[in-house]
Amino acid sequence: MDDGVSGLFAAPPLAEQERMVEAILFAAGKPQTVKEIGDRLPHGSEPEAALAALEKRYAGRGVALRRIGDAWAFRTAADLGFLMSREVEETRKLSRAAIETLAIVAYHQPITRAEIEEIRGVSVSRGTIDLLLELDWIKLGRRRMTPGRPVTFIVTRTFLDHFGLESAKDLPGVKELRAAGLLDNRPAPTAPEVAPEDPDARDQDELL
Amino acid sequence: MDDGVSGLFAAPPLAEQERMVEAILFAAGKPQTVKEIGDRLPHGSEPEAALAALEKRYAGRGVALRRIGDAWAFRTAADLGFLMSREVEETRKLSRAAIETLAIVAYHQPITRAEIEEIRGVSVSRGTIDLLLELDWIKLGRRRMTPGRPVTFIVTRTFLDHFGLESAKDLPGVKELRAAGLLDNRPAPTAPEVAPEDPDARDQDELL
């Protein structure tokens, strides 16, 4: 927009901006970022202020304005889910491996596949990562600046939306886990040669 | 729901029913009839009263509760429909005919169409004049007091603003343009066909 021209027009009053944001978010199925909302409002509008006013207006209603990462969306109030039970499509039951992997990515992101395997103590099957990518719950983050430049995984806005989280900081128990040091990246003490990587482990085992 | 069981419980207060209807209509994939809504509400609820309360609550908001036939649905407020479309700006250059016509009007206003054609040496298409009128760069001036009383064209305030002029009189004359080096020593080729029509060029082309 040309500032020289649009500057001639004043932004609409906040109450009107609030109505506009309400209409935009009602019509959108997916969460909209503050920037996306701002781009659709008249020049000079303040989407953050309008969103704050709107959030307050909908507090306690049957529909709530929810922040999802850097985006916002209207969602039905969680306590009314029982009314909607007829519309629930039976979601595929996630495997234990998938749930665990998802939790590990969410609490440790960005995380490499090797690190996921280190935490789980078992190799992560291709199918598990694929499924989580397909659900759009995890996505590729930046490559780790370590030898081999491995890819990392992070959780998505869809993940936050699905689990009703404002941000990864709101993950259940995340503060306690961090305080307990359980989210630290604690490398294994360098073990002597004898152990896991020894291809003759099986033979040794039989000696025991 | 089993009436025998739900009958044991009192219907929720109207405010709560209103929240429920709000959530149901928000999540519904299509408009819902009063009966459909009622079937989902706890036994003993009054969907009509809840709908009436909800309609009132949304009056004047960015989203309105609307009756569509015998069903109800949330719809964007009529005055905010423009938000539901995104504008994509596409910048285009004015055609040579259009800019020449515009220049002639600017330098010779008020000027009739016949006079523009005389200066350009070619006829001016209706589309060119229409585009310039639509852009609000030219407008109709007074009719010429000559036989046939032809309309004249003059440039607009919008034109002056766009080109950063105080008045059309500020446009430099041909001599000044030449002095300022704005006139090419050679005219632009009248038509791009020049080259292809060159028989030598054509032969060369065929050799390639």
Added chain:
Amino acid sequence: MPDDHAFDAHLDGLNGSAEGLVVDVDGFEGPLDLLLTLSRSQKVDLRRISVLALAEQYLAFIDAAKRLRIELAADYLVMAAWLAFLKSRLLLPPDPTDEGPSGEELAAHLAFQLQRLEAMRRAGAQLMGRDRLGREVFERGEPQAVGIRRKVVYEASLLELMQAYARIKTRDDFAPLHLKRGPIYTVEQAVERLRGLVGAMPDWAVLERYLPEGWRLDGKKRRSAVASTFAATLELAKRGALEIRQEAPFAPLEMRARAGERDDG
């Protein structure tokens, strides 16, 4: 969780007599998972777990599996080897010449791994227990697509405007040379016209009277018509059709048909 049942079965087996031991490695997600399951039999907080006791439990489990000739995946055996090594480190007095981490450090790391895995399991269960989109929370059922309006913005600068005008104005300068005919009344036209009129000019009359229609008012046109008509008059006088007179310099030119050319003659 279906795994909980398998898990209970293991616990039962492990708590029972050696004969009743149920060994089903398929139910575990790897050695760490098996260790975590075994650790529960200690019925203490993982932070106070006895890694030594856990290592012994694990090795006993693997032994039982072997006795039953159960095929064990390599990583279970690798873990067994590592735990055997850890056990020896924990039991033997530390060797000052030994390099690498102490048995206690290794045991502490294993305990950390178990705690971390358990924390992640619990977190996963908590996540799944949240109000989830499409189950307890719903999005807009009738989302409205955003239409795209195309708006064309025309660009033109003052420079382009001036250049366009200059182009028009200079076009003629470079056009192939041909003389532009302004409003010119040719001598030929004048001769032709006057010849037709000669019969009707018996008396002296001023030249301007015989200018053609449409060439009398406009300055340029009039000048051209006067000049040509004068030239035509001279031509006709030479041919003997007209007489010309002028009473004084710059006085009006008068002419009449010569006798014999006149209609009445």
